């Protein structure tokens with residue numbers, strides 16, 4: 040059986056960068072996202088660059104309840120086993136809660152939370168022995184409430200809490216679990232979330248290479264916050280009254 044790392048949301052941004060850096064480190068991969076052409080192009084590039092690796096891609100919409108099982112079925116039917124899982128796919132949508140279509144909120148919960156939980160569960164159930172690391176991409180948004188991105192912030196608080204708990208539970212099984220908490224990062228995220236013009240993304244943005252490099256160097260940590268400014272911000276968010284941090288979050292993403 041070929042051993043691979045599964046990366047969700049590999050067609051862009053942090054997921055694509057995880058694919059490039061993991062391939063460089065010698066890992067075979069299964070790339071997952073919706074946009075087929077993007078995945079195929081990345082797959083081709085990596086196959087050319089690293090002919091010794093096996094690079095698979097599988098198009099699936101993580102809003103679909105069956106997506107997790109379909110990914111596991113793909114692994115099994117291609118005789119692949121999992122050594123790593125990067126639960127990276129996710130999106131946000133700026134706006135007042137009541138002014139955004141409820142289906143967008145529910146899709147966000149599905150992609151950011153439900154699919155992540157399902158994939159994590161199935162991956163452990165099927166590949167407990169081979170699996171050595173899981174990275175769940177949370178955000179510095181996890182450390183406070185976020186008016187104007189209410190569901191997104193709440194979804195990332197879930198990812199952080201869930202990942203910390205699994206970090207302890209899975210130690211006995213030698214599976215490292217970390218919550219990666221990037222701050223504003225230069226990907227397509229801001230454009231998709233309609234945040235490009237916000238103060239948050241005009242203040243300071245990290246490059247995805249540095250975020251992923253830091254994440255992969257810290258797989259053993261429960262909470263991974265790339266960048267000194269983000270670390271400081273997350274610390275202040277935890278030390279300050281929540282009545283202040285939520286107002287500040289509202290201000291920077293209006």
Ligand SMILES: NC(=O)c1ccc[n+]([C@@H]2O[C@H](COP(=O)([O-])OP(=O)(O)OC[C@H]3O[C@@H](n4cnc5c(N)ncnc54)[C@H](OP(=O)(O)O)[C@@H]3O)[C@@H](O)[C@H]2O)c1
Pocket residue numbers: 047048049050051052053054071072073074075077099100101102127128129130131150176177178179220221222223224225226227228229231
């Ligand atoms: N960039 C930031 O400032 C920032 C900060 C903190 C945390 N994060 C988190 O980092 C993660 C990666 O985001 P990014 O910054 O790299 O954004 P991005 O460039 O927009 O990439 C998002 C990825 O998620 C995939 N995705 C979205 N909806 C999907 C669905 N329904 N089914 C399957 N795949 C889906 C997209 O692929 P397709 O569209 O092809 O499906 C894409 O590959 C997210 O969880 C995000 O919340 C980002």
